[in-house]
Amino acid sequence: MDTWPRAELYRLYTEVWSTVTYSLTKKLSAAVLVPYLKERGIKFVPAIMWLVSREINRIKNFRLAIREGKLGVWDVVHPMFPNLNAYHNMTFHGLRFQENFRDFYEAYLAEQQENRDKTSLWANEIPENYFMVSVLPWLHFDASSMQIKNAKGYYSPFIAIGQYNEAMELPVMLMGNHASTDAWHAACFFHGMQEGMDTPSQWCE
DSSP states (O other): OOOTHHHHHHHIIIISSSEEEEEEEEEEOOOOOOHHHHTTOOOHHHHHHHHHHHHOOEEEEOOOOETTEEEEEOOOOEEEEEOTTTOEEEEEEEEOOOOHHHHHHHHHHHHHHHHOOOSSSSSSSOOOEEEEEEOOTTTOOOOOOOOOTOOOOOOOEEEEEOOOTTOOOOEEEEEEETTTOHHHHHHHHHHHHHHHHHHHHHHHO
């Protein structure tokens, strides 16, 4: 903490203004990604989930965590995501992030094949180093907001992705904890997402 450049900001948002979370929504263009995936028979949800996971893992501040009273950074964080179950409730699924998209994609298909019909709160074991990503394929939204009232010590981001519209606009919401991240980190995430959506041939093949 004595040598961490963000220490003063961290203390501001944990000791003076505790706890401050923020939500930002940006519409990204899916004009390149969606036709590319459709032509190859690749499912949209695991593809966009992999992109989100890649960008979150590229930004160190989104991997902050407190364990045993010490602040540190996970080497990698994994997506946890809700699925709508048969009762129209949410069942949470965990999936290990893999840098190779095809490996991640196949793992997603296998996990869904095994757990898609579960109706309990947890479909499988959720890793401790997780973040939340929720894909809402039935709803296009202009803005979204998410707050966690007891977020003190919780620094994992929350991502919500809506339905793309006829103009191929994909709404993406990012919730972050101000103790660990600012708008600059959010901007890096959104820019990285758009770059990845514009260049699927670089990671999808």
